[in-house]
Amino acid sequence: MGSNQIQAPKGTRDLYPADAAKRRFVTEAWRKVSVRHGFDEIDGPTFEHLALYTVKSGEGIVSELFSFRREGGEQDYALRPEFTPTLARMFAARAGALPRPTKWFMTGPFFRAERPQRGRLREFLQWNVDVLGDPSPQADAEVIACCVALLRDLGFTPEHLRVKVNHRDALAKWLVARGVEAPRHADLFKLLDQRGKLPPDQFVAGLAAFGFNAQQAEVFIKGVIRVEIPPGATSVEVAGERVTREQLGVQDHPEEPADLTFFSDAVRPLAVALANAGVLDWVDFDLSIVRGLAYYTGMVFEVHEATGAERAVAGGGRYDNLVELFGGPPTPAVGFGMGDVVLTLIMQDKGLMPDETGMLERAGMRPDVFVISNGVPEAEAQLHPLVASFRAAGLHARHTSKATRNVGKLLKEAGDCRARHAVIIESGRSCTIKDMGTGEQRQLPLDQALGTLTTPR
Amino acid sequence: MGSNQIQAPKGTRDLYPADAAKRRFVTEAWRKVSVRHGFDEIDGPTFEHLALYTVKSGEGIVSELFSFRREGGEQDYALRPEFTPTLARMFAARAGALPRPTKWFMTGPFFRAERPQRGRLREFLQWNVDVLGDPSPQADAEVIACCVALLRDLGFTPEHLRVKVNHRDALAKWLVARGVEAPRHADLFKLLDQRGKLPPDQFVAGLAAFGFNAQQAEVFIKGVIRVEIPPGATSVEVAGERVTREQLGVQDHPEEPADLTFFSDAVRPLAVALANAGVLDWVDFDLSIVRGLAYYTGMVFEVHEATGAERAVAGGGRYDNLVELFGGPPTPAVGFGMGDVVLTLIMQDKGLMPDETGMLERAGMRPDVFVISNGVPEAEAQLHPLVASFRAAGLHARHTSKATRNVGKLLKEAGDCRARHAVIIESGRSCTIKDMGTGEQRQLPLDQALGTLTTPR
Known part of the structure; x- marks a missing residue:
């Protein structure tokens, strides 16, 4: 390569002032909403020991690592592909001195050695928000509410974006009812998470192995295995089948908000907490959301463009075993990450990115x-x-x-x-x-x- | 390594809230002072093609790179050890569309695979400030003034910190007068820049090769080869020798501020510009400052703790050939970088880091x-x-x-x-x-x- 033809590495960005201002606009919004919700800022190293990720992040992440070793060195390192392992390590190291709950946020660069494509770069910024030490659905709702507050601050409405929430227990219960027994769930979750990446015929063949016919597979492909029970309705369609409120465990609770939509005992307390936090109108309970990372234990969620275009804007969930895995005490934990790439694409599509003059005003420039x-x-x-x-x-x-x-x-x-x-x-x-x-x-x-x-x- | 004993990599930091707040305090100060001085924010990739640094950064930097290659990949990458090559590449790529001068700043993580020690980590934050397209001493003064404004904003005074300015032309002139001819200067500059890293006897031996005796070497070791000509004085001591104002090219200029201290034609216009910018009281002209990077062409400067303790807080200079080297048009350029590690150490030593309450107030938390x-x-x-x-x-x-x-x-x-x-x-x-x-x-x-x-x- 001639010295005067050096380009930025594939999948990374040179940010000139107009683009840097957009990024600053997003990161400032992240920071303000985090502080307003009582989260304290932290950060960790940009690269970590490789072992931090091979322990528990799941195969998907490990295959996409930028890993390296110093010439003559003995340690393998990796550029951080996500923040949760660092956070769990940091909490474990000082668990005795930290309050319950501990509420942390951070923003910084992350790296995945994937093929770059729309919405997916090899280097991107990510905002991470976590509550540690609180097992309650209130904590689940708190991180989702913080995520929704950011979307509102940027000008999004529930018509633009949907928060798709699932609970691994609820999904497990539904799968058992469909005849898919518990020992096979981990493999099915992995398959469901691959939905966007696999060729359709391969995905359908995968589902057939779990007893789903082609018509049922269709609803997974379209992502419409969504459960919405309008107030007053007595049944909904789930994966092509009619299911009643009673079958889903739904009962009328006059003291709960009238427009609650929920589908199982696992999710109802969360729905109440989300209603109290004023964000239920952004939420769909969606059995097809599983998240790829191996460490999730309960509630999982993703934020998607309402029509299903684009990759997920944000994703997260509950990971109650991870702190212990890194040598800390058993610690319930829940959190999410949001990247800047898909978010910025959708902001621009919806006309929500301020123009240059508006940007100057807002950034104090x-x-x-x-x-x-x-x-x-x-x-x-x-x-x-x-x-x-x-x-x-x-x-x-x-x-x-x-x-x-x-x-x-x-x-x-x-x-x-x-x-x-x-x-x-x-x-x-x-x-x-x-x-x-x-x-x-x-x-x-x-x-x-x-x-x-x-x-x- | 057991999965529950994973630590942060050597020389990197886990920033818990109190430390993250300190870092945020510093980065916000960097950003505010940059904007106030008319600089636009940019950023580049956290890792670059290795070739970007092997071209022109100098041996010192290349030996300290974290470089890596993806398994099965064909490209060598390196974590960025400094920003100037990225900046030069970015300017070269859009030179035709960019204004003259272009004034850019950025803050972000940088990496050097050195042995960690006080004031020197393997990952640190750095603030970079550059003016491209302006060859005048006014541009040199502008970046120095921005640097001094940051120090003032943080509460430092000229008694705490000194801006040590040199000009490679001035040093060259003085060396020729001492009998060290031009072809040997590059090697001597390299030696002078190693002052803090070499064992004293090795440094003295190195200087002897250039004709400096032990007594003269002493003044290099102590860093007192500094030239200050008080108003009215007719001569100063330079490297153990008495030198008159006339020998240094100093003449009285009644229209220039009375307290100007300068020592050569190369530096005088810069001194006038620094006086106009209101920062001359922070500046010492110091022949021993050379900077390690190979690409500097004129003015060079470093900011040091006044007693000489600690490593440099900041350093930079003029690099008029670098943009052309990366395929752009000939473009005069000047800038500096300031890391967060030494700066934070000295702030704490001088009692300038706000306490937790003060930090909460300032950070809007x-x-x-x-x-x-x-x-x-x-x-x-x-x-x-x-x-x-x-x-x-x-x-x-x-x-x-x-x-x-x-x-x-x-x-x-x-x-x-x-x-x-x-x-x-x-x-x-x-x-x-x-x-x-x-x-x-x-x-x-x-x-x-x-x-x-x-x-x-």
Whole structure:
């Protein structure tokens, strides 16, 4: 490879300012919503010992690792493909000193050596949110509510995105009722999680081995094995079969919100907690959601575009055994991860990504002041010192890098970069401040310019 | 390695909340000062093709790379040890469409496979600030001023930290005057940059090869080959020799600030620009600063603790040939990098790292409201919905995770987490809002709690 043809590695991104601003917009939203929900920020290493992932992440992840060994070294490392093992290791290491529950979030880069495609890169950002030490459905609801709050903050509605919730117990119960016994569930879960990746005929053949006929397989393929029981309805279709509320364990509870839709004892307490958290309108209970990772033990969920387009926006669930596996005490835990790639694609599709001007506003990147010299030597000598004094006072100050001293052209440049004020230095002693919003301008002594712009009016 | 004994890799960090808050404090300061100085944020991949670094970074960096190759793959990759090659590649790729100057900053993780020690980890964060397309000393001064503004923002003074500036031309001129001819300079620069890493006797032996005697070597070892010409003084000691202002090319310029200290034609225009930017009081011109990277072409600088303790806090310089090397047009460029490790150590040593309370204030992590139920069933039923409604309105809302409903104990918990207000739900209809700062409290209908806390007073 010639030294002047080096590209970014396949599946990674060069983020120029417009794209970096979009990413910053997303990461700031992640951080704000996490703090608002009482989560504390943490982080771990970008690479870990390879063994951290081979222990319990599941074959899917291990086959996609960027792993490496230093020349002459004895340790195998891997770029982190997910955060949960690091989090479990960190909690285990200080479990005695940490509160119950411990509520943690982080954002950072993650890596998977997959074939890059739409919505899937080899390096991406991920937001992770976890509650450790609380076994209750309230904790399950808390992480889902935090996830939904982020979606709301970005402008999404329940018409754009659906939170698809399942419970491995509920799925297991339904499968046993269908004649698929417990020892075969792990293999079926693995198959269901591959739905998007396998050729359809291979998926159908896989399901046939579990006793599902072609028509029943169809509902798995379309992902419509979804259970919605409208208020007042007495039965629903599940995998092509009519199932009554009673068969699903649904009973009327007058004290619970009227629009509750739920399908089993395993999920009902979660549905109540989700209703209390004000997010039930985003949720579908969906028996086909299983998640690929081996360590999930109870509730699992994914966020999907409502029409089923695109990969999952977020996914997570309960993993009550993982902390113990890393040497900590038995610790119930629940959490999720959300990547920036699919999220950003859908934001753009729905018109929810602010335009450049909106982005500048939100990111606090609009200059407070654009300083102009009219070109006379006394004014010229004051240009850089005045810019420096504005910046030292905490203002975002800019000046032209062009040679021109045509004040009209420079005022246009001030407007183009969305500066709030322009200061035109007219001599060593005098300047004019122009409010770029209202057009109002007034002349004043140069030594009053700093005080005028730093004093709130 | 047993699955329950997995540690973080040597030289990396697990950041629990208190440490993550410190890091966030530093990265937010980096970002704010960059924006204020008119820099746009960018980012590149965390790993790059290995060739990007073998081309021009210099032997020092290449020997410290974490490099790897995917099993069965054909590409060699490396975790990024520095940002400048990525930046040069990115500028070269879009040079035709980018403005002159282009002002970019980024923050992110970087990696060096060195032996971990105080101030030096294998994974660290780094802030990079660069101006491309401006050959003037004004651009040199602009990046140094941005660096100094960050130090000021964090509470440092020129008594804590010094910006040590050199110019490879100035050093070359001085070396030629000492009898060390140009073809030998590259080797001497390499030796000078190794000062902190080589055993003293090896360093002295190295200098002897360039004609420096033991006494002269001493001044390199102590790093006191620094030139300060106080106003009015006519000569200074340089490397054990008396040198006059005239010999150094220093002349009196009444129109320049009176406290200018400079030592050669190469540095004088930079000194004027630094004075205009208001940062000259932080600067020492120091002939011993050379920087290890091979690509620097003019001004170079490092920020050091004033007594010489610790490694450099930041370092950078001018690299006018690098963009062209990566296939772009000839492009003057200047910039610097600052890591978080040494910076954080010195902040803590000088008492400049905010304590936990101060950190919560600054990071916006103080809860706006702590919601308490007095335990009666009607109040209890409202607890989670009220917390949810506060969060939906953008407030940072918390509640206890303890079983107790003793209002006194829960008010203490609200105070411990520094909440601004407590809301005590007393029934299904009524609550008391307490201002945790003033102690003032008033009872009001429950359905007015949200409006009361979200309306600015």
